[in-house]
Amino acid sequence: xxxxxxxxxxxxxxxxxxxxxxxxSFASLYFVTKLQLxxxxxxxxxxxxxxxxxxxxxxxxxxxxxxILLNTSNI
Amino acid sequence: MFKSFEPNKxxxxxxxxxxxxxxxxxxxxxIGLTEALILSxxxxxxxxxxxxxxxxxxxxxxxxxxxxxxxxxxxxSFIFKNKNFSLISKSLAPPGFVFNIIALVTGAIxxxxxxxxxxxxxxxxxxxxxxxxxxxxxLLAWKIYEDKEQVIKITSIIAILGLVNxxxxxxxxxxxxxxxxxxxxxxxxxTSIHISMLVPLGIMTxxxxxxxxxxxxxxxxxxxxxxxxxxxxxx
Numbered sequence: 001x002x003x004x005x006x007x008x009x010x011x012x013x014x015x016x017x018x019x020x021x022x023x024x025s026f027a028s029l030y031f032v033t034k035l036q037l038x039x040x041x042x043x044x045x046x047x048x049x050x051x052x053x054x055x056x057x058x059x060x061x062x063x064x065x066x067x068i069l070l071n072t073s074n075i
Numbered sequence: 076m077f078k079s080f081e082p083n084k085x086x087x088x089x090x091x092x093x094x095x096x097x098x099x100x101x102x103x104x105x106i107g108l109t110e111a112l113i114l115s116x117x118x119x120x121x122x123x124x125x126x127x128x129x130x131x132x133x134x135x136x137x138x139x140x141x142x143x144x145x146x147x148x149x150x151x152s153f154i155f156k157n158k159n160f161s162l163i164s165k166s167l168a169p170p171g172f173v174f175n176i177i178a179l180v181t182g183a184i185x186x187x188x189x190x191x192x193x194x195x196x197x198x199x200x201x202x203x204x205x206x207x208x209x210x211x212x213x214l215l216a217w218k219i220y221e222d223k224e225q226v227i228k229i230t231s232i233i234a235i236l237g238l239v240n241x242x243x244x245x246x247x248x249x250x251x252x253x254x255x256x257x258x259x260x261x262x263x264x265x266t267s268i269h270i271s272m273l274v275p276l277g278i279m280t281x282x283x284x285x286x287x288x289x290x291x292x293x294x295x296x297x298x299x300x301x302x303x304x305x306x307x308x309x310x
Contacts, residue, residue, distance in 0.1 A: 008124075017184055022181065030289070043300075
């Protein structure tokens with residue numbers, strides 16, 4: 001049974017390589033995108049922490065900024 | 076008209092959605108892989124090589140679908156000067172490009188045992204390769220040009236030209252003699268594929284749609300935070 005799944009009547013190398021290529025592409029794209037997101041979140045948190053009190057208060061008035069900070073604190 | 080598309084409103088949803096989409100994607104993909112690699116029957120002619128269809132066909136469908144959406148949002152951002160549309164189209168490009176590459180590579184792998192060749196300059200394959208060039212040009216344009224207005228103009232032109240290629244890909248098998256067979260799955264007419272193969276194909280397509288949604292959401296959030304980072308500089 002396992003041999004049949006692996007060898008697939010001699011087509012195993014074609015089938016498995018197609019599926020592995022797809023899954024490796026998925027994993028690479030996911031991790032590259034995740035790293036870019038984390039990088040931007042960290043940059044935002046750093047910039048926000050370097051703002052003075054008045055500017056930080058102005059920035060926090062925007063709901064989206066609050067939301068980004070909330071997500072950044074989960075990193 | 077486009078008020079509901081405002082980033083400030085939808086970020087609350089797009090920032091939380093990826094974890095749920097990722098969970099759903101893993102579940103659907105696991106079921107799809109089990110169906111595609113173990114439970115579905117082999118083909119009477121192609122034997123087990125037919126299983127490559129379960130990654131090749133959904134990848135090709137989705138790369139075409141994403142390019143159509145990308146082009147519509149690009150044109151929308153150019154006409155209505157809506158910056159959020161350009162962020163949406165920019166975020167759609169990476170998953171679309173990767174699915175295009177997957178379709179080409181898995182197609183080549185499938186071609187060897189069924190046609191006896193990795194590559195042929197047949198109308199369907201060549202037009203899919205041209206689509207990959209359009210995706211690459213679109214992504215490169217966003218990297219090369221700094222000026223926002225200029226990049227929106229250039230990417231819109233690339234998207235419109237690429238959109239012309241989409242029906243050519245779809246109907247290439249009807250217009251020319253190609254190695255590809257004509258469509259087996261039709262929404263409007265009879266589907267010639269057996270239900271035992273249609274089910275895994277449907278599940279794998281759903282998994283691929285979820286993956287493209289996941290990458291789109293993550294990329295869109297990244298682009299929005301980039302905009303907000305620039306906003307902090309201006310404070």
